[in-house]
Amino acid sequence: MKIAQKKKVKICFGSDLLGPLYGYQTQEFRIRGKVQSAQEVLLSATVTPAEMNGLGDKLGQIKPGFIADLLMMKSNPLDDITILDEPESNILFVMKEGRIY
Incomplete structure (x- = not known):
């Protein structure tokens, strides 16, 4: 991860x-959080895969005209990326196509 980051390799979340x-x-999330910032980890799970799949103008961001599913978390993953390691404990709800599940 350190080498890839140093060489500016685009890495998508698996x-x-x-x-x-x-x-x-x-x-x-936890493993990558040891090398990357929380923001970089989140971008690798959202923006980067959209770009790598040629859909950067439709997916990966919360913007007008974009398609997005949202997670409402108990706390901010930018403060602690490891909260995403335990989704069953930290996700309050998922919004898909404008509906809360």
């Missing part, structure tokens, strides 16, 4: 752990 490994998926 989401490919399935089955019994799925529980380890969110540990990436």
